[in-house]
Amino acid sequence: MTATAAARHVLVVDDDRAFRHAVTALLQKIGYATAQAGDGLDALRQLSDGRIDLVLLDIGLPGMSGLDVLAEARRVPAPPRIVIITSDDTPGALMASFRGQADRFVRKPITPQRVVEVVKEVLAVSAATTLPIEVVSATPAWVELVAPCSLDVADRIQEFVMNLDADVPEDTRESIGQAFRELLTNAIEWGGRLDPARHVRISCLRTQRMRLYRIADPGEGFDVGTLPHAAVSNSPADPLEHARVREGLGLRPGGLGLLLSRALVDEIIYNEKRNEVVLVKYLD
Amino acid sequence: MLDIIEHAAGDVTVLQLTGRLVGEDGDAPLGDLVDRLLEQNRMKLVLDLALVTYIDSAGLGLLVSRYVRFRRRGGDVRLVSLTERSRHLMAITNLVTVFSTFESQADAVRSFTAS
Numbered sequence: 001m002t003a004t005a006a007a008r009h010v011l012v013v014d015d016d017r018a019f020r021h022a023v024t025a026l027l028q029k030i031g032y033a034t035a036q037a038g039d040g041l042d043a044l045r046q047l048s049d050g051r052i053d054l055v056l057l058d059i060g061l062p063g064m065s066g067l068d069v070l071a072e073a074r075r076v077p078a079p080p081r082i083v084i085i086t087s088d089d090t091p092g093a094l095m096a097s098f099r100g101q102a103d104r105f106v107r108k109p110i111t112p113q114r115v116v117e118v119v120k121e122v123l124a125v126s127a128a129t130t131l132p133i134e135v136v137s138a139t140p141a142w143v144e145l146v147a148p149c150s151l152d153v154a155d156r157i158q159e160f161v162m163n164l165d166a167d168v169p170e171d172t173r174e175s176i177g178q179a180f181r182e183l184l185t186n187a188i189e190w191g192g193r194l195d196p197a198r199h200v201r202i203s204c205l206r207t208q209r210m211r212l213y214r215i216a217d218p219g220e221g222f223d224v225g226t227l228p229h230a231a232v233s234n235s236p237a238d239p240l241e242h243a244r245v246r247e248g249l250g251l252r253p254g255g256l257g258l259l260l261s262r263a264l265v266d267e268i269i270y271n272e273k274r275n276e277v278v279l280v281k282y283l284d
Numbered sequence: 285m286l287d288i289i290e291h292a293a294g295d296v297t298v299l300q301l302t303g304r305l306v307g308e309d310g311d312a313p314l315g316d317l318v319d320r321l322l323e324q325n326r327m328k329l330v331l332d333l334a335l336v337t338y339i340d341s342a343g344l345g346l347l348v349s350r351y352v353r354f355r356r357r358g359g360d361v362r363l364v365s366l367t368e369r370s371r372h373l374m375a376i377t378n379l380v381t382v383f384s385t386f387e388s389q390a391d392a393v394r395s396f397t398a399s
Contacts, residue, residue, distance in 0.1 A: 117303060117337070120285040151307070174369065182341055185307065231377060239378040243348045253315075253345035254307065256377050260341050263376040 009033045013043040014058040040064030050078040059086040070100040091140035143204040149192025175264040182257035191217025211281045221273030231259040293393045296328040302335040307342025318350045327359025330392040334365035362392045
């Protein structure tokens, strides 16, 4: 049994018996306690005793839908973490899951490795510290969110936003997702000072030929000329220059985010104060 | 989450990494483990990245910071089995010019003997 799996209870809710059995067997094998439900009512009954830490939840259930289960599960005294695992790949299902504060949205088919990875990722953050994300707009063309400045929300937002781009070639989607996550974590860490009482505002605009993401942080902005601890300031002959500066300043390892982002998307534009950034990726 | 399997090949330590090499606390176990190797004066390190599914800038930053520490003390960190994506990220950041990379653990271990 792994240390992370010890004593954690996972409920698998799916009307596909074979899928339920396969996932529970997989999780039991690495030490999780598991339970199963084939419909929403059974799932809610099992959630009522407060022992479940995580629910892997299908949307297309007989009778009560998974989205209804998600809403009800948020009202139980000790709400579990919830990962939607579904073959319903419509933007409506995705955004309804996000509005319902699901922790992750994962499309089927899903590999066993990804199941384990998602379970570990989500359970690594305690339910008590999970912070709500406000959904300001949730149309497929314009998603706008307000999120607390906590790094825990970055993976959650990235996964949801990238699911909106399921129709984009994988390489392009990965590049957009990585650049977006790098700039978002910069905004949360440097602009928001990792203070969950402060917020970042994120807009994702999707046109036929372009993806545009805007991230506004609550910080004072920065001067690009004063970033010797960032790899964008390195001389071409010395890719490690920033690392030595960071070590001297006692900063954690890093400093490569802006350099990476610039190479992964087509345009990165900052406002004058540099506390708002827009990244653009053209699709043709 | 990153899973790490450690084994020794003579005076070379090989770490097989599985999962996401990312910031937050995701890379802390790797950083702690590598620092412990430094304390034990095990200065020859091979990192096998074949099963690393995602690396972010903080994960790359961790590799860089430990590389700098090893090199300062006369050691080295060598990389094995980079995925296409990891190789792309290393190229973007110009780190391909810094790290020695190999196709197999055996090649990487052997390179320490040869050098």
